[in-house]
Amino acid sequence: METTLIILKPDALQRGLMGRIISRFEDKGLQVVGAKLMTISQELAGRHYESHEGKPFYDGLVSFMTSSPVLVLALRGIDAITISRGMMGATFGSKADPGTIRGDFGVSNSFNLIHGSDSPEAAERELGLFFAEGELQEWTRAIEGWVYDCSGDTPE
Numbered sequence: 001m002e003t004t005l006i007i008l009k010p011d012a013l014q015r016g017l018m019g020r021i022i023s024r025f026e027d028k029g030l031q032v033v034g035a036k037l038m039t040i041s042q043e044l045a046g047r048h049y050e051s052h053e054g055k056p057f058y059d060g061l062v063s064f065m066t067s068s069p070v071l072v073l074a075l076r077g078i079d080a081i082t083i084s085r086g087m088m089g090a091t092f093g094s095k096a097d098p099g100t101i102r103g104d105f106g107v108s109n110s111f112n113l114i115h116g117s118d119s120p121e122a123a124e125r126e127l128g129l130f131f132a133e134g135e136l137q138e139w140t141r142a143i144e145g146w147v148y149d150c151s152g153d154t155p156e
Contacts, residue, residue, distance in 0.1 A: 007115040010068035029147040034074030
C-alpha cells in the first residue's frame, strides 16, 4: 500500500468542488487516511514548493496557495500515487483530458485545482510537512476485500 498527499487548492474550495473531488478518489477505491482543512502559511508554502524557488512563477504560486483555505488529504491504496496523478490529469485544465479532475473542472492555465505527490519520495516528504506523526489513521475498511482481490498473499 502506498500513501500520497493530495491538496485541493484554493480554487477548488472557492468553487465548492471538495466533495465532488473526494468522491472521485473514494469511488476509485482509494482510502482517505488523513484530512485537514487549513490555510497554508507563507513558511509552509515556501517549504512545500522549495524546489521551484527562483522560478518565475514561484512568488505567484506561494501567494495563491496561501490566499484561501485548502483541503489536505492523505490517500492510501495500491499504486495510489500513479492512480491519483492519472485521475488529476494534465497540469492545466485547458490541456487535461475529459474524465480527469482538471479536464472536467478546469480551464485556467494558472489555477489547476489540485496537487498530488509525484513520487514515493515526494509523498513521504510532503506528508511529513502537512501531517504530524500519529495524525494519519490506520483503519481497515469493511469493503477492502471488494476493492482489492485479497484471495492471495498480496492484495491486487
